[in-house]
Amino acid sequence: MTSSIDIPATISLDQARRFSVAPMMDWTDRHCRYLHRLLTRNALLFTEMVTSAAIVHGDVERHLAFDAFEQPVALQLGGSDPAELAKAVRLAEPYGYAEINLNVGCPSDRVQSGRFGACLMAEPDLVAECVRAMRDATDRPVTVKCRIGIDDQDTEESLDRFADAMVAAGVDALYVHARKAWLKGLSPKENRTIPPLDYPRVHRLRARLTPLPVMINGGIDTLELAEAEMAHMDGVMLGRAAYHNPMLLAEVDTRFFGDTRPAPTLETVMGEMSDYAERHLAEGGRLNTITRHMLGLANGLPGARQFRQILSVDAARRGAGVEVLDRAMAAVRPLRSAG
Known part of the structure; x- marks a missing residue:
């Protein structure tokens, strides 16, 4: 696994x-x-x-x-x-x-x-x-x-x-x-x-x-x-x-x-998807085939619009790597901690 x-x-x-x-x-x-x-x-x-x-x-x-x-x-x-x-x-x-x-x-x-x-x-x-x-x-x-x-x-x-x-x-x-x-x-x-x-x-x-x-x-x-x-x-x-x-x-x-384990957080999920995307890229895949499913993850949070834009536009560029996911998360994280 x-x-x-x-x-x-x-x-x-x-x-x-x-x-x-x-x-x-x-x-x-x-x-x-x-x-x-x-x-x-x-x-x-x-x-x-x-x-x-x-x-x-x-x-x-x-x-x-x-x-x-x-x-x-x-x-x-x-x-x-x-x-x-x-x-x-x-x-x-x-x-x-x-x-x-x-x-x-x-x-x-x-x-x-x-x-x-x-x-x-x-x-x-x-x-x-x-x-x-x-x-x-x-x-x-x-x-x-x-x-x-x-x-x-x-x-x-x-x-x-x-x-x-x-x-x-x-x-x-x-x-x-x-x-x-x-x-x-x-x-x-x-x-x-x-x-x-x-x-x-x-x-x-x-x-x-x-x-x-x-x-x-x-x-x-x-x-x-x-x-x-x-x-x-x-x-x-x-x-x-x-x-x-x-x-x-x-x-x-x-x-x-009735699952008593902690619910996954946005940060955890983004980290896991970054690892998953890295494996996909190593196999010759494109980042936007993954990130297109992730656009709604930050819905309702400050910075969600920028989050979506990074994952849709930047991830579609030739040669895009997992750093795109880091940038998307950074667009949300500072505003979350400030709020």
Whole structure:
């Protein structure tokens, strides 16, 4: 293990699901997950969605490799071909992901054209076939992330029908975004905010499916709201709030996992990320592939704007080294001590 921060190896997957960070395209890559793991020792982290075709026909190592420090990590797959998904799962098996998750929630046009993501909510029997094929290919848990419905579906009847098909296929858990996805007329960005949230519908689903673990996602942007949802759900998933304000993850272990160890500080995290960046640079990487995930670390502190500017602009310059992280920290530290 490369970090000096102690990460327990004993937390169960069921425990880790109590709080998870959502899979987010172009965001939750291995560098982002390393940062998030420094902030929370216990939460379940997710990869970006990777298509089964990319794994089967592409560079397996590039798509699937990760640092063991990131565990527990769930691999999210996109696809609708049961045989191809099963092959992708078999290729992922040696990497040791904590669980394999199937994306049935992404509303983008590119995803729809590939016949996966949220459009699959209209085809529960096909999704069930995919889940069965994935389960036959691994002993690891297979889960599904979905919406409460799409377009004009009746979210009471259609969501129950979809969930029942998943249960019959042997799914190990469901993550439910508490909004419909409108595949016609709304952009992916609009689909994250315009369809109304319906938490009670997800609460009813969880009560109906107990003891199957059901986690809720969508519009949860504070730890207070996450805690309120935990009264109804087996777990809560945060997405953009955790990405844009990552230091909130530093409170997760104490608040939701009963961890009594001191929460990581900004100084500690910046020091660890500097060591991590140095290793990445030594392997021929670029600094800004790491620092782009760190821009929100100083949110709310004096000097945060300069901190962001240094990590975005200076880190993108050719030859940028870890001294950029030191300069960013220095922009915040004097003002913190003075205040």
